Amino acid sequence: MSPPSKPPRTDLAQVPQWARQLTRLLDGAIRVPGTDIRVGLDPILGALLPELGDALTGVLALTLLGVAYRERVPKWVLLRMLLNIGLDSLLGAVPLVGDVFDFAFKANDKNLALIERHRGDPASPATLGDKLVVSAAVLLAIALALLPILVGVALWRLLLSNAP
Numbered sequence: 001m002s003p004p005s006k007p008p009r010t011d012l013a014q015v016p017q018w019a020r021q022l023t024r025l026l027d028g029a030i031r032v033p034g035t036d037i038r039v040g041l042d043p044i045l046g047a048l049l050p051e052l053g054d055a056l057t058g059v060l061a062l063t064l065l066g067v068a069y070r071e072r073v074p075k076w077v078l079l080r081m082l083l084n085i086g087l088d089s090l091l092g093a094v095p096l097v098g099d100v101f102d103f104a105f106k107a108n109d110k111n112l113a114l115i116e117r118h119r120g121d122p123a124s125p126a127t128l129g130d131k132l133v134v135s136a137a138v139l140l141a142i143a144l145a146l147l148p149i150l151v152g153v154a155l156w157r158l159l160l161s162n163a164p
Contacts, residue, residue, distance in 0.1 A: 015115055019067045026057055027106040043102035046092045054098065058089035064111045071119035076126030079134045081111045 028038035045053030065081055073081075088107035092098040118126070 015071065015112065015119065016067060019064060019112065019115075022060060022063065023108040023112045026060060027108045039103055040106075040108075042088070042092070042106075042108070043099050046102050047099045050095060051093050054089050054092040054102075057092070057102075058085060061085045061088065061108055061111070064108060064115065068111070068115045068119070071115055073115055073118045074126045074130075076130045076134055077114050077118045080126075080130045081114055083133060083137050084110050 025040055026042045027040040029040045031038050042057045045057055047053070049056070062085060065078065065085065068078055068081055084105075084107040088102065088105055091105075092102045094101075114130075
């Protein structure tokens with residue numbers, strides 16, 4: 001059974017309207033005719049301006065992180081939002097595959113939902129999912145940082161074992 005959701009905070013102002021509009025612009029401004037599918041400027045700019053478009057939309061996405069900080073979102077959630085932005089920017093820069101990823105992932109929608117769920121109480125517990133995502137990303141980063149060292153050690157041992 002899932003824990004009960006927190007009631008919305010009434011003592012705080014709503015998330016700024018410009019943040020909602022930016023999110024909609026980046027992730028769902030245009031409806032694909034004849035469907036309920038929406039696409040925003042994030043995948044479009046990424047396709048039209050490779051790398052530059054993804055960098056631009058990544059910087060725009062960082063403004064939501066500023067909103068989250070101002071709304072006193074817990075640190076675990078801020079880290080998760082930063083991972084969403086990083087993943088969207090990094091994978092979005094990969095030609096073709098990145099455009100499809102940008103179309104499907106919608107990091108800004110995810111981050112706006114995180115702000116709305118956690119705003120106003122930095123001491124509120126982050127969800128287990130938030131902690132797992134951040135922890136997995138940290139472990140992956142450590143593993144990727146150690147990989148060249150491990151490969152270097154293995155190559156060094158191989159060279160020494162074959163030395164005359």
